Amino acid sequence: MLRFMSAGESHGECMVAVLEGLPAGLLISKDVINRDLARRQQGYGRGGRMQIEKDSVNILSGSKGGKTIGSPLTLMVKNKDFKINELPAISEPRPGHADFAGAVKYGFSDIRCVLERASARETVVRVAAGAVCKILLDEFGIKIKSKVISVGGQKNKQRIKEVIDKARKHGDTLGGIFEIAAENAPVGLGTHVHYDRRLDARLAGALMSIQSIKGVEIGLGFDVSQRPGSKVHDEILYSKQKGFYRKTNNAGGLEGGMSNGEPIILRCAMKPIATLQSPLSTTDIKTKRKVKASIQRSDVAAVEAAAVVGEAMTAIVLAETVLERFGGDDLKKIKKAYNLR
Numbered sequence: 001m002l003r004f005m006s007a008g009e010s011h012g013e014c015m016v017a018v019l020e021g022l023p024a025g026l027l028i029s030k031d032v033i034n035r036d037l038a039r040r041q042q043g044y045g046r047g048g049r050m051q052i053e054k055d056s057v058n059i060l061s062g063s064k065g066g067k068t069i070g071s072p073l074t075l076m077v078k079n080k081d082f083k084i085n086e087l088p089a090i091s092e093p094r095p096g097h098a099d100f101a102g103a104v105k106y107g108f109s110d111i112r113c114v115l116e117r118a119s120a121r122e123t124v125v126r127v128a129a130g131a132v133c134k135i136l137l138d139e140f141g142i143k144i145k146s147k148v149i150s151v152g153g154q155k156n157k158q159r160i161k162e163v164i165d166k167a168r169k170h171g172d173t174l175g176g177i178f179e180i181a182a183e184n185a186p187v188g189l190g191t192h193v194h195y196d197r198r199l200d201a202r203l204a205g206a207l208m209s210i211q212s213i214k215g216v217e218i219g220l221g222f223d224v225s226q227r228p229g230s231k232v233h234d235e236i237l238y239s240k241q242k243g244f245y246r247k248t249n250n251a252g253g254l255e256g257g258m259s260n261g262e263p264i265i266l267r268c269a270m271k272p273i274a275t276l277q278s279p280l281s282t283t284d285i286k287t288k289r290k291v292k293a294s295i296q297r298s299d300v301a302a303v304e305a306a307a308v309v310g311e312a313m314t315a316i317v318l319a320e321t322v323l324e325r326f327g328g329d330d331l332k333k334i335k336k337a338y339n340l341r
């Protein structure tokens with residue numbers, strides 16, 4: 001079983017992830033992890049924080065001589081902007097953020113105690129853990145990539161820049177859609193036998209867990225509801241060369257809660273960033289007076305970055321299911337089982 005946990009606050013000393021259940025013998029390259037960390041920092045529309053940070057991973061446990069040894073792998077990324085104890089208290093919750101519900105739930109009068117953890121700064125270590133899972137998946141030829149489909153309703157790269165500039169000028173923010181593709185996943189990851197082991201449910205849950213993701217589609221997605229079965233389901237073909245295959249992939253590589261051998265295609269809808277530089281009205285949680293929501297340093301749009309986080313969450317779930325299906329304590333044994341499938 002592969003388990004993943006993260007810890008850390010946005011302006012705390014560092015962000016940490018622990019991956020438990022990795023097999024021994026996996027060669028882990030810091031450069032490969034750092035490449036994904038750099039990709040997460042990029043994208044038109046990011047805010048000032050990304051200019052302060054230059055994210056780089058430290059591997060604190062779980063490897064020797066660059067290879068995993070079966071014990072928990074601890075990944076740490078330092079926050080250059082470490083100042084949590086100097087930051088002023090906040091009592092004006094931002095609509096759309098975790099501020100209000102978190103303050104009420106935990107009984108805080110200072111919303112900072114909520115936003116420091118709710119912040120998507122946490123995704124830096126999801127991406128680090130995801131990069132390790134990608135290295136594992138790579139051993140089996142499974143590749144994960146992503147692309148931005150639209151931002152603020154625009155698909156064209158130039159138009160996207162223009163709408164982001166316009167939103168920035170008006171103190172507003174944007175969301176968008178990105179797509180993840182996982183290629184070369186074998187048939188039978190996940191299972192139909194129980195709800196919480198279904199791969200579709202696990203992938204959707206993992207992607208929905210990314211801050212600000214409000215919709216997940218698989219394959220044709222919501223469009224399946226508009227077409228008859230004859231225009232949705234992917235006929236099963238066979239050739240000696242290819243084995244079983246499909247001419248279409250409307251199911252997005254997932255049937256009955258299992259991978260079916262076709263590329264796994266997932267799309268995520270990201271809502272607009274909740275921190276507006278021209279803030280919405282809100283109610284101060286201490287005075288109960290109508291005020292403007294707090295203004296934090298913030299992104300205008302972060303769909304490109306969210307797509308990299310989407311890759312990471314997909315990699316974590318696929319790595320979990322590969323280990324469940326072919327699992328062993330060391331990489332060599334898993335590869336043997338994999339090749340016998």
Ligand SMILES: Cc1cc2nc3c(=O)[nH]c(=O)nc-3n(C[C@H](O)[C@H](O)[C@H](O)COP(=O)(O)O)c2cc1C
Nearest residue numbers: 097098118119120211212274275298299302305306
């Ligand atoms: C990569 C990424 C960057 C984000 N950057 C910001 C940001 O700069 N400011 C902000 O208010 N929200 C940002 N968010 C979204 C918030 O973290 C998110 O809206 C908040 O935690 C509340 O969670 P919810 O939107 O899922 O309800 C970002 C999300 C992602 C995935």
